[in-house]
Structures are given as structure tokens and as C-alpha cells.
Amino acid sequence: MFGKALPIFGIWAGLVAAAAAQTAVSEPQASPNEAPWPCAQRRTPTISAAAVWAGPDIAKAGDWEQDSEAAALAEKLASRRTPLSEIGGLLDDFVKKAGADKDQRLTRVFAGALALINRERDRIIAGIAHFAEGQERLAERVRKESEEVADDADKGAADAKALAEAKVEFAWDKRIFAERSQSLTYVCETPGILEQRAFEIARRIQEKL
Amino acid sequence: MIFPDRSGFFHPGFFLALVLFAAPAPALAFRIFVTNEKGNSVSVIDTDKQQVVETVPVGRRPRGVSISPDGKLLYVCASDDNAINVLDVATMKIVRSLESGPDPERFALNQAGDLLYIANEDNAEVTVVDLAKNLILAQIPVGVEPEGMGLSPNGELLVATSETTNMAHFIDTRSYKLIDSVLVGKRPRIAVFNRSGAQVWVSSELGGDVSVIDASSHKIIRKITFDIPGLTREEIQPVGVVLTSDGKKAFVALGYANRVAVVDQQTFAVEKYLLVGVRVWHLAFTPDEKLLYTTNGNSNDVTVIDVARERVIKSISVGLEPNDLVSSLH
Numbered sequence: 001m002f003g004k005a006l007p008i009f010g011i012w013a014g015l016v017a018a019a020a021a022q023t024a025v026s027e028p029q030a031s032p033n034e035a036p037w038p039c040a041q042r043r044t045p046t047i048s049a050a051a052v053w054a055g056p057d058i059a060k061a062g063d064w065e066q067d068s069e070a071a072a073l074a075e076k077l078a079s080r081r082t083p084l085s086e087i088g089g090l091l092d093d094f095v096k097k098a099g100a101d102k103d104q105r106l107t108r109v110f111a112g113a114l115a116l117i118n119r120e121r122d123r124i125i126a127g128i129a130h131f132a133e134g135q136e137r138l139a140e141r142v143r144k145e146s147e148e149v150a151d152d153a154d155k156g157a158a159d160a161k162a163l164a165e166a167k168v169e170f171a172w173d174k175r176i177f178a179e180r181s182q183s184l185t186y187v188c189e190t191p192g193i194l195e196q197r198a199f200e201i202a203r204r205i206q207e208k209l
Numbered sequence: 210m211i212f213p214d215r216s217g218f219f220h221p222g223f224f225l226a227l228v229l230f231a232a233p234a235p236a237l238a239f240r241i242f243v244t245n246e247k248g249n250s251v252s253v254i255d256t257d258k259q260q261v262v263e264t265v266p267v268g269r270r271p272r273g274v275s276i277s278p279d280g281k282l283l284y285v286c287a288s289d290d291n292a293i294n295v296l297d298v299a300t301m302k303i304v305r306s307l308e309s310g311p312d313p314e315r316f317a318l319n320q321a322g323d324l325l326y327i328a329n330e331d332n333a334e335v336t337v338v339d340l341a342k343n344l345i346l347a348q349i350p351v352g353v354e355p356e357g358m359g360l361s362p363n364g365e366l367l368v369a370t371s372e373t374t375n376m377a378h379f380i381d382t383r384s385y386k387l388i389d390s391v392l393v394g395k396r397p398r399i400a401v402f403n404r405s406g407a408q409v410w411v412s413s414e415l416g417g418d419v420s421v422i423d424a425s426s427h428k429i430i431r432k433i434t435f436d437i438p439g440l441t442r443e444e445i446q447p448v449g450v451v452l453t454s455d456g457k458k459a460f461v462a463l464g465y466a467n468r469v470a471v472v473d474q475q476t477f478a479v480e481k482y483l484l485v486g487v488r489v490w491h492l493a494f495t496p497d498e499k500l501l502y503t504t505n506g507n508s509n510d511v512t513v514i515d516v517a518r519e520r521v522i523k524s525i526s527v528g529l530e531p532n533d534l535v536s537s538l539h
Contacts (some may be wrong), residue, residue: 048439050437051466054465
């Protein structure tokens with residue numbers, strides 16, 4: 001009976017082990033008061049402009065939201081629906097009509113794209129933390145159910161109906177847990193993908209300055 | 210495979226390589242071998258074309274990589290396989306796998322090319338392997354999570370760093386005895402000797418600094434720190450360090466700061482920061498030291514730097530999570 005419960009613990013233990021392994025490689029310890037973080041990737045805060053940008057000071061470029069063309073381009077660049085391969089062309093079009101203060105306006109485009117990417121990234125990170133809490137509760141329930149199934153089985157065929165029901169419930173929760181864990185590994189990659197995107201946008205813009 | 214391929218000798222690629230070597234060589238084209246930690250592969254970059262010309266599968270979680278003094282063999286730490294893969298550079302096939310002790314992360318090869326010193330991250334040891342015999346000669350206990358392995362130019366002194374104990378351990382390679390341990394900044398990563406062997410440079414990822422240690426007195430001469438406007442100290446995490454052999458410049462990869470620092474080897478002054486890619490870990494020169502390559506772990510690319518002009522030339526996409534890299538000798 002115990003054997004049935006093992007795959008679940010395997011998944012969860014694997015997740016925890018992966019997180020631990022990642023911590024051991026190159027990551028500092030997370031502070032203990034932070035919400036649970038289920039990803040192997042380190043939880044990194046908002047991407048600071050300086051981490052990806054060596055161009056002009058964005059604080060001196062003016063408010064990007066007031067420059068409607070810059071804002072529209074920033075939105076397009078930040079959107080994951082825009083393939084990275086299209087960034088160069090979009091920037092070329094903007095540069096052509098950017099006018100005398102081209103560099104300043106390109107800096108605004110970067111500021112806008114970074115702000116929008118950070119907004120999305122923060123939302124995803126909050127979502128992952130929320131999801132982790134739910135998954136912890138589900139893990140606890142699956143563990144209890146597996147114990148109940150084992151207990152019922154030990155009691156013999158006295159309550160065959162209860163045992164059958166418990167087994168079904170257990171199987172469902174186990175499946176939901178496993179599927180969620182799988183989608184989690186994908187979701188965990190998103191903050192990193194967005195950081196790559198921010199870096200790539202910054203790089204392309206700096207090439208035009 | 211049609212041919213038995215233990216030595217690589219019978220592989221068609223070997224004959225192709227013979228032909229290529231026989232032809233007049235184009236001006237100084239090298240190959241850069243990049244381990245892809247998550248891709249379980251090695252990307253091969255041609256420095257003439259500045260693009261990946263080949264990607265070969267290796268063991269799981271490849272990290273540290275080194276090349277034999279004759280340039281014929283490539284050694285790759287397959288961390289999750291607890292082994293070192295040995296590849297024939299001509300064929301890029303794995304010809305042997307070596308004993309390594311558990312979880313090998315990085316290593317140093319002696320100049321004769323017959324001994325390998327391996328950092329075993331999981332069990333706080335340095336393993337010494339005789340390459341010809343594939344035999345473990347010694348296991349030397351050091352601090353927790355050893356990582357960086359620097360060998361002095363004369364091969365007599367080995368410096369191993371321990372990430373958790375925060376020390377640089379000095380080991381006598383003739384007796385395999387630990388002779389001293391020097392406390393450095395938090396989470397030391399890389400130890401590298403300068404050309405004369407008088408200094409060891411040790412990067413500290415969490416300490417955010419590079420300790421320059423006198424190799425004979427074991428005293429820290431200087432702690433180099435990095436200050437980038439707009440970034441917090443926590444975001445500046447030095448990992449890879451390389452020193453030019455003329456004693457003039459040092460290049461330090463700053464991890465989460467996505468930059469490489471250019472440092473004057475004589476004055477220890479930080480002169481410049483070059484924005485390269487996301488999570489820059491390690492660095493490698495071409496043998497002529499004209500070009501410097503960096504692995505950018507999170508943007509899955511390698512950046513090419515013109516050493517003389519101290520400028521970024523190009524980014525080249527490689528496999529998933531590039532970790533370490535080394536240049537061919539020819």
C-alpha cells in the first residue's frame with residue numbers, strides 16, 4: 001500500500017531536492033520570512049535598469065508614459081507575443097521618425113519596456129508563491145489520504161465501499177498534484193525568460209544609440 | 210556507428226581532421242569549447258566564424274572544462290554522473306570516463322598533463338587522479354563545498370576554495386598535505402595564479418570581492434571591490450577571473466551584475482565594466498589572448514570581447530545554461 005504513496009513523495013521530494021541543489025550551487029540562502037518559493041531558480045527581485053542597461057540615465061530621459069510613440073513601442077517590445085527577432089525592425093522604424101532627440105526617446109522606450117516587463121514579472125512571481133502555498137496544502141491532503149487508504153486496507157474488507165471511495169479520491173488528488181507540479185517547472189522558468197527579454201531589448205536599443 | 214570507437218582513431222572525423230590540419234591553416238582560428246550545464250552538451254565555437262559549428266552530447270550536468278597541454282584531449286566534469294568525460298578534440302567523441310569522486314564541479318590539470326586535481330563539491334575533498342592509470346592517488350580533506358582549483362605555474366602549490374567555509378586552502382602537491390587556509394570573502398569561487406606564480410586571485414561571490422593573496426606568505430595583499438551605479442552590493446557577485454600573461458590586465462565576471470570588470474593587475478584599480486549577458490559566470494582567453502569569451506548562464510549565450518580594445522564584439526547563442534569554457538590550443 002505504501003508503495004502507491006511513494007510517487008507523490010517522489011515528486012515533492014524531487015522538487016525540494018532540486019531547490020536545495022540549486023541553493024547549493026551558486027545561490028545565497030533566502031531569508032526565512034519570505035513566502036515559500038517552489039522553484040529551482042532563485043527568486044530574484046525586480047530587474048534593476050543598471051543590471052541590463054549601460055546607456056543614458058533613464059531618470060533624465062523624461063516620462064516614457066508621456067511619449068505616446070515610445071510608450072506604444074515599449075508595450076510591443078515588452079509583450080511576449082512579439083518575437084525577439086522582430087525587435088530590430090521595430091526599433092529601426094522608430095529611429096527613422098524619432099527626430100533630433102532620438103537617444104533620449106530610445107531611452108524612454110527602454111524605461112517603458114523595463115517597467116512593463118517588471119510589472120508582468122512581479123505578477124508571475126506573486127502567482128508562483130501563491131501557487132506554492134496551495135500545492136503545500138494539497139501535498140498534505142494527499143499524504144493524509146494515502147494514510148487513510150493504507151489504514152482502511154489494513155482493516156480488511158470490512159468497509160470495502162469506504163476503501164474504494166478513498167482510493168478514488170486519493171488517485172484524483174495525486175493526479176492533480178502531479179500535473180500541477182509539472183506545470184510549475186514551466187512557470188518557474190518565466191521570470192528568467194522575462195529577464196532575458198529585458199536584457200535583449202536593452203542590448204538592441206543600446207546598439208541604436 | 211560503423212567503427213568501434215574507443216580511441217576515436219577509426220572515426221571518419223579523425224581522417225577529416227588530418228586533412229584539415231594538413232591544409233594551410235587560416236590565420237589563428239581557435240575553437241572554444243563551452244559546457245552547457247542544463248543542455249548536457251558541449252558547444253564548439255569557431256573563433257574565425259564566431260559561431261557554433263558543432264554541439265556534442267556529454268555526461269549529465271557538465272560544468273568545469275579543461276584541455277590537455279598538447280591540446281588533444283578535453284576534460285569535462287559531468288557532475289551528475291560523478292565522472293570526468295575525456296573527449297578527443299579531433300573527433301569530439303568521448304574516449305574515456307575517469308574516476309572523479311562524487312559531484313566533481315571544477316578541476317585543475319597539471320602542466321605535464323598527467324594529474325588532475327578535482328574539487329568534490331559534495332564531500333569536502335580534493336581528489337587527485339592519475340590520468341594514465343585512471344587511479345585516485347589521494348583524497349585531501351578541505352573545507353565544505355570545494356570549488357575553485359588553482360595550480361601554481363610550477364605545479365607545486367594547489368589552491369582550493371571552499372564555498373561554505375569561505376577559505377582558500379593551500380595544498381603542497383608533492384605531499385598532498387594541506388599547508389595553510391586563508392579566510393577570504395563569502396562564497397569563494399575561483400582561484401587563479403598570476404603568470405609569475407607570486408599571487409593567487411580568489412573571487413568571492415557573496416563577499417562581492419576578489420582577494421589577491423601573496424602565494425608565499427599567504428597574506429591577503431588587496432581586496433578588490435566593485436561599485437556599479439544603480440546596482441546593490443548583493444547584485445555584484447564575482448565568479449570567473451582571468452589574468453593576462455603580460456601582467457597588465459585582469460578580467461572578472463560579476464554574475465548577477467551581467468558585467469565583466471576590467472582591472473589593472475599592477476594597481477588593482479577597476480578601470481571599466483563591460484555589459485555582456487545575463488548571469489556571467491566564467492571567462493576564457495584564446496591562446497594569443499586577443500579575444501576573451503564569457504559564459505552567460507541565463508541568456509544562454511557567450512559574449513566575445515576584444516581584449517586590446519576592451520570592447521564587446523558579439524554574442525553567440527549556445528546550449529542551455531552555459532557554465533564553463535576553454536579554448537583549443539591550435
